[in-house]
Every structure is written in structure tokens, then in C-alpha cells.
Amino acid sequence: MRSFLLLFRNQALGFIREPAAAVFNLLVPFVIVVIQALALGTQQIGNDLPGYRVVDALPVNAGVMFGIIVGLFGMGVGLASMIESRALAGFSLRPGGVKMILLAYGLVLLVMVLLGWIFSCLALWLGWDIRAPDHAAVAVLVLLLGVCVFLALGACIAAVTGSPRGAQGVCSAVFFPLLFLSGAVFPVDTFPSALERVSSWLPGYRFSELLAPTWVEGQSFDWVSLAYLVVMLVVASFLAQRLLFRREDV
Numbered sequence: 001m002r003s004f005l006l007l008f009r010n011q012a013l014g015f016i017r018e019p020a021a022a023v024f025n026l027l028v029p030f031v032i033v034v035i036q037a038l039a040l041g042t043q044q045i046g047n048d049l050p051g052y053r054v055v056d057a058l059p060v061n062a063g064v065m066f067g068i069i070v071g072l073f074g075m076g077v078g079l080a081s082m083i084e085s086r087a088l089a090g091f092s093l094r095p096g097g098v099k100m101i102l103l104a105y106g107l108v109l110l111v112m113v114l115l116g117w118i119f120s121c122l123a124l125w126l127g128w129d130i131r132a133p134d135h136a137a138v139a140v141l142v143l144l145l146g147v148c149v150f151l152a153l154g155a156c157i158a159a160v161t162g163s164p165r166g167a168q169g170v171c172s173a174v175f176f177p178l179l180f181l182s183g184a185v186f187p188v189d190t191f192p193s194a195l196e197r198v199s200s201w202l203p204g205y206r207f208s209e210l211l212a213p214t215w216v217e218g219q220s221f222d223w224v225s226l227a228y229l230v231v232m233l234v235v236a237s238f239l240a241q242r243l244l245f246r247r248e249d250v
Helices: 004-018 018-040 053-084 087-091 097-130 136-161 164-180 195-199 203-215 223-245
Strands: none
Touching: 004 097, 004 136, 018 053, 018 097, 053 087, 053 097, 053 136, 053 164, 053 203, 097 136, 136 164, 136 203, 136 223, 164 203, 203 223
């Protein structure tokens, strides 16, 4: 346990000493949410959710954006940097091996998402007096599940590319479709039917659909999205592990 805490501290200190990556991963979704609040915040959502303004549901959008950005870029580029520098190979000779450093680094990214999400919710509460979540504890659990899915996907990208430059390019190509088809930036129901069908098969959309009922009152819990994310997490984690340990430099 002490070794794991030491690894966690060292990974966290890495972001503190070189904060550029952390600032990018946290500032982008925060700025998008603030712009959405300034532009659309006071508008009523509609008859389906009486009394709710657009700004009251923005914490859902923030959670999805933080999960996608930090999961893909944080894990994808960060892990690829460890692979290229052969730092990951060095950990294979230590107690706990590669799995321990991956868990420590993943936990640092999870904490980063939680801090960014909490700060965004605080800003929305101070600026627009948003409504409290319907099920706060469940919302946190769903957020952690969604982030873990994107961390596993980021690990898959890192294992395939093996370099931060390659991971950056792949993450950028994957990020925008996942974000724009998740419903966190644009309402999916305004898209053509073909795009709606495509979005329903993507993890960003399922993450949003699962997180929304925990924050907004009167929505039924989406068990299909829960099953989707659990299966996606298992498959992506297994695939990331296989891809990583098949590399000669790990």
C-alpha cells in the first residue's frame, strides 16, 4: 500500500511541476461550460422538465467533457510518453509491476476529473444558482464509471501508438466525434436520424444518458447505458492489457 501511495504522489507531483497538460485538460471543458451558461443558461429546457433551466443541467455536460478529455488525452498521451521513454518497462522489474503504476496514474487522472467537475459545479452555483443534484452520490459513482471507460480507451490508444505524438493525433481524431455526438455540446435530438443512431452506439452518448438522471429530477435511470458502459469498460481494459503486454518495450 505504501508503494502505491508513493507512486500516486509522484504522478501527482509530475502534473504540479509541469502543469501545462493538466491545465489544458481541465480548462477546455470548464471554458465550454461557462460559454454555454453565458449563452443559454437562463433558457428553460422545456415542458418535459418544468422549472429547469439549461444551466441547471450543465454539470452533466461538464462531467462528460471532463471524462472524455482527461480519459483520452490524459491517459493516452501520458501512457504513450511512459512507453516511449521506457519508464513503463522499468516498472516491470519493481514490486507491483506495470499494473501498479497504471493504477496510480489512473487514480491521479480520476482525482483530476473530480476536482475539475466540482470546480465547474461551484462556478455554476455561484454564477447562476443552479439546482442541486437529484442523487449526488450516484452521480459521483456514474462519473467515475464513465471516466474509467475513457481511461481504458486512452490506454488502448497509447498501447497501439507507443509515442505521445501518435497518441495525440489519434486522440484528437477520436475526441471530436465522441464529444460532439455525446450531447454534451449540441443536443443529439437535433441531429439527422442517421447521426442519432450512430451516437447511440458511442460511449460519450451513453455516459451522458446515464449521468443525466442522477442530476436532473424526474428522469428514469438508464439501465441500458449502465450495461453498455460496464461491458465497454471490461472489454477496453482487457484489450488495453493485451496490447500493452504484447509490446516489446513494456
